[in-house]
Amino acid sequence: MLTAKLGRTELEINPLGFGGIPIQRISFEAATELLEYAINKGINFIDTARLYGDSEAKIGQVIPKYRDQVVIATKAMSRDKAGMAAEIEESLKNLKVNCIDIYQCHNVRSIEQLDQILSDDGAYAALLEAKAQGKIKFIGITSHKTPILIEAIRRDKFDTVQVPFNIIEQEPAKELFHLCKEKNIGVIIMKPLAGGALKDNAPASLKYILNHPVSVVIPGMESKSQVDENLSAVLNPTLTDEEARALQAEAESLGNRFCRKCDYCAPCPNGVDISFMFILDAYYTRYNMPEWATNRYRSLKIDASNCVECGQCEAKCPYELPIIEMLKEVHKHMGKEVHEHIK
Ligand code: SF4
Ligand code: SF4
Incomplete structure (x- = not known):
């Protein structure tokens, strides 16, 4: 099986992971069949979130059977200690496991939120307690904002970062990836198809990403054909000139009229986020x-x-x-x- 190390966690994972958002859209039976298919094809990193509806529960139907084979990551939005402690318990119950490999602070959107998470009564304290109790193994952070993740890494509290990266959203390649490499932080790539915007060139987009220093890319998958297509791209990650041209053309066709979530426009005096x-x-x-x-x-x-x-x-x-x-x-x-x- 193709594997790579997830930074300092030393976890051995397939560079193609399973993004847990889309299984919300399929039945429990279909999700079970799909997850088992993906695991049997060698995918051994599954990412989900408390916020993804019944995604954790669907994964929980499958994981106990494959517990030794699969690395499971989930995440929660709570910023305070009590809230995060409750989220961890809920995730353990949904996923039907005694220990979650990676628990992430989800969608950290400002330095103020990061400060809150890392305060004495913040979410991080609950994660540390859970780690000491053997309920989680590693602590990660996710954000759409590269500068927040750079700051989080500088504070040296997290084992993994999760960030959007693709041919349209290239900011992480400027500094974040290098910093992660230097500190041996695992890099998990979300939104590899720019939220489906690059759907016509999905394999090329994955290859493009995997030609950067990242640990794992986690496209959402809801069919066996998507699993096969994505795996074949990862097994043969050389981006041909033709693929690169088509990917670039699709990116250009999308234009520039989409928000990069940098928040330079904030704050709105009227409170609009x-x-x-x-x-x-x-x-x-x-x-x-x-x-x-x-x-x-x-x-x-x-x-x-x-x-x-x-x-x-x-x-x-x-x-x-x-x-x-x-x-x-x-x-x-x-x-x-x-x-x-x-x-
Ligand atoms: S609207 Fe513009 S400034 Fe505001 S977050 Fe989006 S890209 Fe950044
Ligand atoms: S009120 Fe409207 S135009 Fe003014 S800053 Fe807020 S979002 Fe922008």
């Missing part, structure tokens, strides 16, 4: 999860419709995105008055 609006919209438009995204959007106290078009954010966006217009589209997709078609 601009980058989060676009993350939810990506789940709606590209990750094929309109119902989940809509529910989340509609639970917010302040949403895209609270934009008063002052223009401050647009002046600060380094990509010169038409944020005001894009926020209107977000609300058109997920605002209350437009949802009758989603059942």
